[in-house]
Amino acid sequence: MSDKKEHKLDPQKWVERYGDYLFSYALGRVNDRGKAEDLVQETFLAALKARQGFRGGSTERTWLTSILKRKIIDTYRKKYSSKESSFGEHEGTVFDGDFYRGEEPFKGHWLEGMGPNSHSFLPEGELEQEELMKFINLCVENLQPQLAAAFIMRMIDEEDSDTICKELNITPSNLWVMLHRARLRMRECLEKKWLS
Amino acid sequence: MAKGPGYRMMVFMSKRMIACDEASFLISLREDRKLNFRRWWQLKMHLLTCHLCRKYAKQIGELNCSMEVYREGCSTESCTHHLSPEAGSHMEKAVSRELNAK
Numbered sequence: 001m002s003d004k005k006e007h008k009l010d011p012q013k014w015v016e017r018y019g020d021y022l023f024s025y026a027l028g029r030v031n032d033r034g035k036a037e038d039l040v041q042e043t044f045l046a047a048l049k050a051r052q053g054f055r056g057g058s059t060e061r062t063w064l065t066s067i068l069k070r071k072i073i074d075t076y077r078k079k080y081s082s083k084e085s086s087f088g089e090h091e092g093t094v095f096d097g098d099f100y101r102g103e104e105p106f107k108g109h110w111l112e113g114m115g116p117n118s119h120s121f122l123p124e125g126e127l128e129q130e131e132l133m134k135f136i137n138l139c140v141e142n143l144q145p146q147l148a149a150a151f152i153m154r155m156i157d158e159e160d161s162d163t164i165c166k167e168l169n170i171t172p173s174n175l176w177v178m179l180h181r182a183r184l185r186m187r188e189c190l191e192k193k194w195l196s
Numbered sequence: 197m198a199k200g201p202g203y204r205m206m207v208f209m210s211k212r213m214i215a216c217d218e219a220s221f222l223i224s225l226r227e228d229r230k231l232n233f234r235r236w237w238q239l240k241m242h243l244l245t246c247h248l249c250r251k252y253a254k255q256i257g258e259l260n261c262s263m264e265v266y267r268e269g270c271s272t273e274s275c276t277h278h279l280s281p282e283a284g285s286h287m288e289k290a291v292s293r294e295l296n297a298k
Contacts, residue, residue: 004242004270011295012292015279015284015288015291016288019287020221020276020278020279023277023278027277033280040279041283041287044290048291048294048295049278096217099217099220106215107215108214108215108216108217108218109215115248116248116254118251120255121258122258122262134261136263136266154264155260158267159270163246172293176228180220180221180224180225183256183259185225185254186259187252190259
């Protein structure tokens with residue numbers, strides 16, 4: 001009857017068992033091998049420190065993934081608190097001068113070239129999965145960090161909006177605006193990538 | 197000049213017409229929450245008259261599909277990336293160092 005917890009967590013085997021999984025998970029969200037490796041290592045070390053708190057309610061892998069998830073969000077959060085948050089300046093304004101006309105006539109209409117050009121940005125026929133993965137990674141990386149954080153949580157991790165607002169410490173209306181801006185940019189970026 | 201119901205209807209409509217900036221915001225918003233009737237109607241009316249925003253709405257749908265493919269792809273084996281052996285052994289060392297320190 002020696003310490004039940006030790007049977008559930010087996011830190012010696014973590015790297016072997018979950019290393020690749022966690023690495024792939026991180027790489028899909030930060031798109032940089034070095035950064036992804038650092039995040040996985042930090043996750044293991046943080047998990048070691050916190051293992052007393054592991055209640056066995058989830059599997060080892062789920063538990064480690066949830067720690068990694070927080071680390072990834074933290075990196076985006078750090079990026080945007082260290083820089084002057086450009087979101088703050090526009091708070092309250094939904095609309096983005098990069099995309100729409102600011103003056104009459106046709107105020108609020110798409111700026112030349114900023115609206116959709118092609119009818120569809122998906123290539124004909126079967127989706128080239130590998131290429132799509134690459135493009136999505138590149139485009140997410142191009143987003144401002146705070147937009148990337150919101151977009152990843154909503155569209156990749158499929159979190160609900162309450163969770164995202166709490167994590168990023170923003171109001172729901174901030175979130176809607178951020179997601180709108182992220183989608184504007186993702187659409188534009190993906191269209192350019194497929195057309196080139 | 198007589199201002200009949202047609203005229204009043206036009207004024208009513210034009211006051212409530214939205215431009216592409218608002219329309220594209222609503223196209224995004226409806227992905228995340230239900231639009232109220234007023235907004236739904238405004239968007240509907242805008243899309244009737246604006247081919248660019250119709251394209252935009254279609255592409256936002258495609259973005260959703262792409263993200264779905266992305267999410268599924270990343271949970272299958274084919275998209276598994278492997279830690280380099282150096283990084284792996286580096287991590288193993290770090291973990292056992294931490295374990296022994298206790």
